[in-house]
Amino acid sequence: MRIILLGPPGAGKGTQAKSMSESLGLVHISSGDLLRDHQNRGTELGVTARDYMKKGLLVPDDLIIDMIEERIKMPDVEFGYILDGFPRTVQQARSLEKALENQGERIDKVANIVVSDQELITRLGGRWICRQCQQPFHEINSPPQIEGQCDTCNGELYQREDDTSEAVVKRIKVFGEQTNPLIEYYSKRGTLVSVDGEGSIEQVRESLIGAVS
Numbered sequence: 379m380r381i382i383l384l385g386p387p388g389a390g391k392g393t394q395a396k397s398m399s400e401s402l403g404l405v406h407i408s409s410g411d412l413l414r415d416h417q418n419r420g421t422e423l424g425v426t427a428r429d430y431m432k433k434g435l436l437v438p439d440d441l442i443i444d445m446i447e448e449r450i451k452m453p454d455v456e457f458g459y460i461l462d463g464f465p466r467t468v469q470q471a472r473s474l475e476k477a478l479e480n481q482g483e484r485i486d487k488v489a490n491i492v493v494s495d496q497e498l499i500t501r502l503g504g505r506w507i508c509r510q511c512q513q514p515f516h517e518i519n520s521p522p523q524i525e526g527q528c529d530t531c532n533g534e535l536y537q538r539e540d541d542t543s544e545a546v547v548k549r550i551k552v553f554g555e556q557t558n559p560l561i562e563y564y565s566k567r568g569t570l571v572s573v574d575g576e577g578s579i580e581q582v583r584e585s586l587i588g589a590v591s
């Protein structure tokens with residue numbers, strides 16, 4: 379089973395991808411984690427990507443596509459995987475489709491976590507992140523035991539400038555502009571399933587598993 383998980387920032391996509399992959403026995407492939415792993419290992423791909431990021435540029439599509447294509451050919455993914463953070467654009471989706479076709483494979487389901495703009499603003503606006511281990515907290519939904527301090531590593535919590543409400547509204551708008559064509563692309567292929575992302579983590583997880591099974 380090959381699944382793509384889509385969802386706006388603040389939809390809990392990473393958490394859901396991890397939990398779904400455990401329940402379904404699939405490999406969780408996060409493009410962000412994969413990129414960090416390449417950089418830590420100092421691979422050619424990782425070094426090239428870092429050069430772009432140092433200059434404040436986006437890592438080009440081609441690089442990300444190469445990285446994902448290499449990953450989905452590894453033997454541990456023979457029972458399937460959940461892609462998280464990729465594809466982000468229709469161009470990436472087309473490249474992925476082509477790469478899979480060459481192996482006689484295809485994406486089975488694209489699960490889209492749907493959360494209203496108002497709910498996203500509430501969630502992202504109250505977000506605090508640990509400086510040391512990056513664990514996210516939320517002042518209403520998942521507050522830390524001690525204010526301003528990480529439960530896991532005691533690190534200091536901070537709020538990103540991106541998480542101010544103006545920045546959040548802008549991020550949601552940009553995300554929609556990028557993702558709507560992608561949603562349309564998979565909708566036309568009949569692989570898209572939409573899931574209500576406004577329940578509890580467990581409810582959303584159940585809906586997602588039901589939708590892709």
Ligand SMILES: [Zn+2]
Nearest residue numbers: 508511528531
């Ligand atoms: Zn921490």
